[in-house]
Amino acid sequence: MKIFLIGFMGCGKSTKAKQLANKLECQVVDLDAVIVEQEKQTIAEYFAAHGEASFRQLESDTLKNYPYPETCVVATGGGLPCFFDNMEWMNANGKTVYLHMEPAQLVSRLHNRQKRPLIANMDDEQLLAFIIKKLEERDPFYTKAQLIINAFDLDAETLEEKLN
Numbered sequence: 001m002k003i004f005l006i007g008f009m010g011c012g013k014s015t016k017a018k019q020l021a022n023k024l025e026c027q028v029v030d031l032d033a034v035i036v037e038q039e040k041q042t043i044a045e046y047f048a049a050h051g052e053a054s055f056r057q058l059e060s061d062t063l064k065n066y067p068y069p070e071t072c073v074v075a076t077g078g079g080l081p082c083f084f085d086n087m088e089w090m091n092a093n094g095k096t097v098y099l100h101m102e103p104a105q106l107v108s109r110l111h112n113r114q115k116r117p118l119i120a121n122m123d124d125e126q127l128l129a130f131i132i133k134k135l136e137e138r139d140p141f142y143t144k145a146q147l148i149i150n151a152f153d154l155d156a157e158t159l160e161e162k163l164n
């Protein structure tokens, strides 16, 4: 079984994917990290060199062509479910889990913004306004997940229990 963790930047997909894979004793696949390794560029560098449209195509191709082991936990990029048929593909090929967080909670988690090109130069106030607007656009995609979990203060044990 493949478990896909989805949700907005900063909701904890990468962190929770590692913890859950540890508990389940399976491999973790972080699709942002796969792209960084494959392209030998950070996501920010990739955006600057090739633009967002090119990144979205590469991210969708990576999602669909990665040689996943039978059982794994996959941390996806924050925007991935909202492009092409990526959400339908994940729902057909595994279990999708939306790690939901409120906008103000997301602001409190997003310290290292330089790594995240869409929000690199924003202060807290600008970031909150951006998140409220973006979440409104993205929620219709995220909520197609098979399981929706409140991700603030979520521990790996609770996440594992909810998956059963």
Ligand SMILES: Nc1ncnc2c1ncn2[C@@H]1O[C@H](COP(=O)(O)OP(=O)(O)OP(=O)(O)O)[C@@H](O)[C@H]1O
Residues within 6 Å of the ligand: 007, 008, 009, 010, 011, 012, 013, 014, 015, 016, 032, 075, 076, 077, 078, 109, 110, 111, 112, 116, 153, 154
């Ligand atoms: N339980 C927690 N308490 C406090 N901070 C946390 C917790 N879990 C994760 N963080 C911090 O929140 C930030 C976002 O977490 P993480 O990088 O896992 O999010 P993400 O959903 O993978 O984001 P992105 O979509 O940008 O890759 C990180 O700085 C991380 O250290």
Ligand SMILES: O=C(O)C1=C[C@@H](O)[C@@H](O)[C@H](O)C1
Residues within 6 Å of the ligand: 008, 009, 032, 043, 076, 077, 078, 079, 080, 115, 116, 117, 118
């Ligand atoms: O929310 C987004 O659109 C993004 C989230 C990150 O995980 C990266 O995939 C990239 O910075 C874009």
Ligand SMILES: [Mg+2]
Residues within 6 Å of the ligand: 013, 014, 015, 032, 075, 076
């Ligand atoms: Mg991540």
